[in-house]
Amino acid sequence: MTTTQPIFLNLLVFDSEFKNGATQLELVEQASDLGFEHIEIRREYFRDLKNELAPIRDIAKRRNLTLFYSIPDQLYLDGYINPHLQDYLEEALFLGVSQVKFTIGEFKNDLLTHELKALLKKGVTIAIENDQTVESGKIATIASFMKKIKEAQLPIGYVFDLGNFRFVDENEQDALDLLASYVTYLHLKDVTFHEDKPVATDLDLGIIDWKQAINALPNIPVAIEYPTQDTATILRAKEKIQEVLVHE
Numbered sequence: 001m002t003t004t005q006p007i008f009l010n011l012l013v014f015d016s017e018f019k020n021g022a023t024q025l026e027l028v029e030q031a032s033d034l035g036f037e038h039i040e041i042r043r044e045y046f047r048d049l050k051n052e053l054a055p056i057r058d059i060a061k062r063r064n065l066t067l068f069y070s071i072p073d074q075l076y077l078d079g080y081i082n083p084h085l086q087d088y089l090e091e092a093l094f095l096g097v098s099q100v101k102f103t104i105g106e107f108k109n110d111l112l113t114h115e116l117k118a119l120l121k122k123g124v125t126i127a128i129e130n131d132q133t134v135e136s137g138k139i140a141t142i143a144s145f146m147k148k149i150k151e152a153q154l155p156i157g158y159v160f161d162l163g164n165f166r167f168v169d170e171n172e173q174d175a176l177d178l179l180a181s182y183v184t185y186l187h188l189k190d191v192t193f194h195e196d197k198p199v200a201t202d203l204d205l206g207i208i209d210w211k212q213a214i215n216a217l218p219n220i221p222v223a224i225e226y227p228t229q230d231t232a233t234i235l236r237a238k239e240k241i242q243e244v245l246v247h248e
Contacts, residue, residue, distance in 0.1 A: 104135075
């Protein structure tokens with residue numbers, strides 16, 4: 001039995017390689033060589049963005065890869081649409097990515113629907129994620145924002161980062177109970193505690209019931225998204241996820 005749910009590899013798994021000098025193109029090649037056809041690239045991993053975009057676009061085309069794009073910036077700044085969003089979406093279109101991810105940021109109750117609709121017409125799916133900040137990572141904040149998005153009938157997705165709730169002193173099960181209907185993409189990590197502070201760790205080495213989360217959020221893409229020590233760890237995580245997906 002097989003599953004059609006794609007498993008993405010977020011290049012955060014190669015954080016140590018990046019810090020040791022690897023380019024994002026090299027990381028994309030490494031992910032592809034490991035058998036991943038779905039890869040989430042990270043804007044902060046570009047050292048020379050202008051000259052690195054085309055090679056990544058080209059390898060994605062050549063190897064028939066599906067790319068998502070993680071951007072460490074906010075959808076809203078001081079209540080207004082981030083003025084850099086149009087540039088980010090142009091980058092995404094050039095790369096051929098199908099989804100761009102942001103955090104909510106400084107949202108002040110007005111969606112600025114007209115401006116958002118203009119950006120959405122660019123042809124790239126926009127999604128927001130709960131991060132590890134009180135501003136953009138709390139359950140109530142995500143719920144309030146996504147409720148307004150749904151009421152406005154805007155096609156903006158929600159990336160449910162399973163482990164991040166522990167970094168804002170909340171519980172992922174409470175988040176699932178309230179937010180499951182909005183989720184379009186699942187980021188997986190486990191979490192352990194060191195000196196009472198949460199730390200991301202490999203699947204099955206922490207306190208997160210990641211298998212239950214997959215079962216609670218069927219038929220959406222799933223990503224491995226935490227720093228790892230070696231490729232064997234990545235492949236074990238992929239195998240564990242596949243085992244859960246095929247038994248849903």
